[in-house]
Amino acid sequence: MQRVEKRVVIVGASAAGLRCAARLARLEPTWEITVIEARSVFSVAACGLPYALSGDVPDPEALRQTADGTLRDVDYFAAVKGVTVRAGTPAARIEADHRRLRLGRGETLEYDELVLATGARPKPAPRQPEHPRVHTFHTFADLEPLVAGLKGRRIGSVVVVGAGLCGCELAEAFAVTWGAEVTLLEAAAHPLPMLLDAEVGALAAHALKENDVELRTGARVDRIEATEGGVTVHANAAEGPTEVAADAVVVALGVAPAVELAQSAGVELGVTGGIAVDERLHTSVPHIWACGDCIELVHAVSGCRCQLPLGSLANRHGRLLADILAGGSERLTPVAGAAGLKIFDTNVAAVGLTRAQAVAQGLPARSAWLCGHDRAHYYPEAQEIALQLVYEPGSERILGVQAAGPGEVHKRIDTATQLLLRGARLADLAAIEHAYAPPYAPAIEPLATLAMVAQNQERGLDAVSPLSPLSNARLLDVRHPHESQARPVPANNVVLLPQAHLRERARDLDPGEWLVVCERGTRAAEVARWLSTRSLTARYLGGGLRWRGLAGDPAFVGDER
Amino acid sequence: MQRVEKRVVIVGASAAGLRCAARLARLEPTWEITVIEARSVFSVAACGLPYALSGDVPDPEALRQTADGTLRDVDYFAAVKGVTVRAGTPAARIEADHRRLRLGRGETLEYDELVLATGARPKPAPRQPEHPRVHTFHTFADLEPLVAGLKGRRIGSVVVVGAGLCGCELAEAFAVTWGAEVTLLEAAAHPLPMLLDAEVGALAAHALKENDVELRTGARVDRIEATEGGVTVHANAAEGPTEVAADAVVVALGVAPAVELAQSAGVELGVTGGIAVDERLHTSVPHIWACGDCIELVHAVSGCRCQLPLGSLANRHGRLLADILAGGSERLTPVAGAAGLKIFDTNVAAVGLTRAQAVAQGLPARSAWLCGHDRAHYYPEAQEIALQLVYEPGSERILGVQAAGPGEVHKRIDTATQLLLRGARLADLAAIEHAYAPPYAPAIEPLATLAMVAQNQERGLDAVSPLSPLSNARLLDVRHPHESQARPVPANNVVLLPQAHLRERARDLDPGEWLVVCERGTRAAEVARWLSTRSLTARYLGGGLRWRGLAGDPAFVGDER
DSSP states (O other): OOOOOOEEEEEOOSHHHHHHHHHHHHHOTTSEEEEEOSSSSOOOOGGGHHHHHHTSSSOGGGGGBOTTSOBOSHHHIIIIIOOEEETTOOEEEEEGGGTEEEETTSOEEEOSEEEEOOOEEEOOOTTOOOOTTEEEOSSGGGHHHHHHHHHTTSOSEEEEEOOSHHHHHHHHIIIIITOOEEEEEESSSSSOTTTOOHHHHHHHHHHHHTTTEEEEESOEEEEEEEOSSOEEEEEEETTEEEEEEESEEEEOOOEEEOOHHHHHTTOOBOTTSSBOOOTTSBOSSTTEEEOSTTBOEEBTTTOOEEOOOOHHHHHHHHHHHHHHHTTOOOOOOOBOOOEEEEETTEEEEEEEOOHHHHHHTTOOOEEEEEEEESSOTTSTTOOEEEEEEEEOTTTOBEEEEEEEESSOOHHHHHHHHHHHTTTOBHHHHHTOOOOOOTTTOOSSOHHHHHHHHHHHHHTTOOEEOTTOOSTTSOEEEOSOHHHHHHSOOSSSOEEEOOGGGHHHHGGGSOSSEEEEEOSSSHHHHHHHHHHHTTTOEEEEETTHHHHHHHTTOTTTOOSOO | OOOOOOEEEEEOOSHHHHHHHHHHHHHOTTSEEEEEOSSSSOOOOGGGHHHHHHTSSSOGGGGGBOTTSOBOSHHHIIIIIOOEEETTOOEEEEEGGGTEEEETTSOEEEOSEEEEOOOEEEOOOTTOOOOTTEEEOSSGGGHHHHHHHHHTTSOSEEEEEOOSHHHHHHHHIIIIITOOEEEEEESSSSSOTTTOOHHHHHHHHHHHHTTTEEEEESOEEEEEEEETTEEEEEEEETTEEEEEEESEEEEOOOEEEOOHHHHHTTOOBOTTSSBOOOTTSBOSSTTEEEOSTTBOEEBTTTOOEEOOOOHHHHHHHHHHHHHHHTTOOOOOOOBOOOEEEEETTEEEEEEEOOHHHHHHTTOOOEEEEEEEESSOTTSTTOOEEEEEEEEOTTTOBEEEEEEEESSOOHHHHHHHHHHHTTTOBHHHHHTOOOOOOTTTOOSSOHHHHHHHHHHHHHTTOOEEOTTOOSTTSOEEEOSOHHHHHHSOOSSSOEEEOOGGGHHHHGGGSOSSEEEEEOSSSHHHHHHHHHHHTTTOEEEEETTHHHHHHHTTOTTTOOSOO
């Protein structure tokens, strides 16, 4: 036997802790690595749980298996990874002075280095009772009672509290697979407020509603009542108190870092309540390190501390910590907060700050919008995507990008993420290079076009939000006559002037302010720019009327691709 | 009427020239902008031509239309863009001293600024005759005779010369839509040698072959004979001269910049034969500018001059030149050469240098391979992708990324492109952030995993090429028994030792050198690393046996996702 050089104890056998453990065992095969985990079932791909609920992943055990079908249990970690996992073993407290972790039944574990990968826990709703009809959805154990209730027809209606990533995914699973009546309550004015501004949020809202999810925004839950017969969720909405009755409720208000164990050692927390770490993932207490959902990160755009409990980051930071513990010079870098999800057939993704978040942090912020195609527009499988750019006027620094639609949006967000992490400006995004071929992208990547829209705006060509009211502006509809006829703007104040006739008929236009509209914003922008050289005041509807169609405005829902 | 402040003449009405013209007319509405074009049909989305041939785009006229269905003809450019296009008007020569462009019939056109957007022309094959059965595929006019021949059953067999982007797309169109017998001749050892090394090229080759394209690599065309009855293509191959008879031949050997007009003005050419421009897209002659396929670019990775006749770059640089002519401070920046295509159901994309190109340019280069999934492996729609990274040992600078497979690869290449343009190292790629959700990506983005494979290699964990011969190594197969049974390695020198039994049975292994194999390379890498800590010499098969399966090796083609 080789001599054990170091004893590393890791608390938490989810993505961050296990990734750290396995990597460290590879880098330092002579170290003794022990992972302590309160739950008996561990190493679950938690982001896959909604797809196990929906049945897209038919066997939930797949979430506990490697790509080659091996179950990631205690034996696997011992035999394959060289890591001891002690499942079903809660950690009680840390005795940092003695470098000891005290376990449940009086047992202690000595360490040279201690890693806190304690993760996060669901945030409760106000006055949320403990009751079999009141669920959270965070662990493998949360799956079974819901599936059993749905299968046994004891759950035919559900209230989901919170339209965040998890809430939206749950709403889809309940509605599509189980045909349940779903009410989705969200305190903000639109779904996914952490990711999306109102304009793109409207597309997410429409995706939910057109699939029979009863979405109630602006509804802040006040209390939950549960009886043997069902649940009643009480909420405060703009129009006054409201209540929803159902067979079950799932609270999906996000998570809060699990920091009690850290606090038992006097580990400092940061401003957001997560464990504060330095760029080596070291805490304020010697020999105690932390990674995963329990820590605070630095946001690349705002420079502020933030919490981003995302599986992608937990995996990455677990591995990073192993490299650091093994003596590597790698460092924790700021994150841009890229995230995404599928809501029925609508793809949604975003990175960076929303305009609302930027403004709340005191950053000046403007938006630009684009409704384009994900592939060459003539390619038969081309689909529409709606993109919103948030940027800082003046510096033209990009603050965030949001995207939604039936088309491919995750590629755009992954690409934009690399630029946001590097402090890119509009000019960088406008000059973006991409692997162009008609089945995959237009010749000018929509991200680049989006940046050009913003650049034009900074040079005086102003767009108004795609969701702006159309009734109190003088509208100039520059679409083809057949388009204006198929989907007329339902307002009295519309002048029809197809773009092809602009130059000959512009002199007939009254002076004063015009709002130019077309299908996707492109033609309207061209016309608005030209009018402004003719001493007319003109702005245009960003993203065009198609954006409103994608957001469910009945006047503009159409058969366009 | 407003006074004309400047007369700009642009030669060439394809992507670069027209994008420049339209943008300039918006920025400088009082300038007089004239585009001269030899052809009568212009503003064609040329990259869409293969899809018009295949019928994926049912009406070829769609390639001449905007997203809102407007035909981009002379009237459109006049009325909507404020640009005069003179189609069917060849430019004869430039009289730079007088700032005059001489047209065909003695007419001249005076300019203040002249833009050369003369594009490129198909490179001919050696001894390529002019004959109705001998085709190129570059313009709208090239489409009709092929479609007519195929429809009229006069073309039932085709030789395509050159397995580049266009050649591969053509082969698919001929085979799938028209059921033609297709022979694809390529001088290099694998298809797409400008984009791919042998390992990823093998996937492209398999995609062609399994769809009944007769691919002959290492076959350099020597001459083409055409008669009324058919064509015969003579080529030199490793095994000696060969000839292929067919009803028609399409020469798709790439394009060469069209520079005759530039030379008539004494405009300097660069080392590659394209028009030399500075970072303002200005040529060596005052008041003459150039953009599009006719110019030379600087490669971001090699720093060398190069030609990259890609529609995405032509569009971008046309717009850039308009900004510059209007007084903007934008500058031409190096390009990474991102490109992609679809070959039947295989997605292919790449950026940067291949290992072969890097070596040819004197750069030290190593490869790393990964066979992974495009989504969470448990997600039902997950598909396999094969990734190859080319990097510089020591500096760990990334030189190129190649990808192919049934899964999503273009997202990876677009993302990697942003890093290559910024001189990224392995550590940057390993720390990549992405919008993770199981329907779109694994928790650790395959690009990051690929970089980690390379990092491990740089720290001593060596992979061998996925296509290495397996017969002259001592193989250690660490797969599950059911995997080894389903797809055994067809060699005599194989020891089976499932990874789960490694630690207990490793002492039975003979000392000496082992080549460890598994399905995707991951387990083999772990085992090889562990063995090396036990004083055994071990390398592993990069990308695993699945890579060979994706490349068509009959021993490993299987039903794995």
